[in-house]
Amino acid sequence: EPEVTQTPSHQVTQMGQEVILRCVPISNHLYFYWYRQILGQKVEFLVSFYNNEISEKSEIFDDQFSVERPDGSNFTLKIRSTKLEDSAMYFCASSTDRGPLAEAFFGQGTRLTVV
Amino acid sequence: AQTVTQSQPEMSVQEAETVTLSCTYDTSESDYYLFWYKQPPSRQMILVIRQEAYKQQNATENRFSVNFQKAAKSFSLKISDSQLGDAAMYFCAVLTNTGNQFYFGTGTSLTVIP
Numbered sequence: 001e002p003e004v005t006q007t008p009s010h011q012v013t014q015m016g017q018e019v020i021l022r023c024v025p026i027s028n029h030l031y032f033y034w035y036r037q038i039l040g041q042k043v044e045f046l047v048s049f050y051n052n053e054i055s056e057k058s059e060i061f062d063d064q065f066s067v068e069r070p071d072g073s074n075f076t077l078k079i080r081s082t083k084l085e086d087s088a089m090y091f092c093a094s095s096t097d098r099g100p101l102a103e104a105f106f107g108q109g110t111r112l113t114v115v
Numbered sequence: 116a117q118t119v120t121q122s123q124p125e126m127s128v129q130e131a132e133t134v135t136l137s138c139t140y141d142t143s144e145s146d147y148y149l150f151w152y153k154q155p156p157s158r159q160m161i162l163v164i165r166q167e168a169y170k171q172q173n174a175t176e177n178r179f180s181v182n183f184q185k186a187a188k189s190f191s192l193k194i195s196d197s198q199l200g201d202a203a204m205y206f207c208a209v210l211t212n213t214g215n216q217f218y219f220g221t222g223t224s225l226t227v228i229p
Binding site: 042048107 | 148157160161162208211212218222
């Protein structure tokens, strides 16, 4: 069964460093998402991406964050200068279409620890 | 905006027994969908069940069923005949018909006791 894969499963980085989280969505999917969950808190939407551009983003997704689909298969989330509060589990997701009728498939998550 | 509350951070159930996970939500939208996702340890989050808010009939998927109380904005998940493989984190979520982002709760960690 096709699945969304994320690498690495766990990343430790020093505060102020840049980090790139990688995701390989399901191959025929067109919509891509990043969510994050700070420990003990809700899973929060960060950004959605379609047709090589951001379609929606949340208030969390500030100038420190960027996304791209560099080669038509990977979908990456970059955090330019990490802060301690960026420590969280980051989930990538993809779907064939937008809206609730198109099932979103999630990856297993990347746990980012900023020290 | 939408909010989702899961008031049970942890639950446990004896194998073969039934367990109910609670979820309440709030939305000003009239057209929305509710979801339960399951995330086994170190695995992908997978869709368990989906409920359209305009449907009065509760959704059922094999051993999984929901109790959807629209007026109370409650959406609980019932797992019957619990199996060891049901052990996971369960997330409740809402998605509006016009929106493109899920609003999740904090999750409930379910342990299944052999």
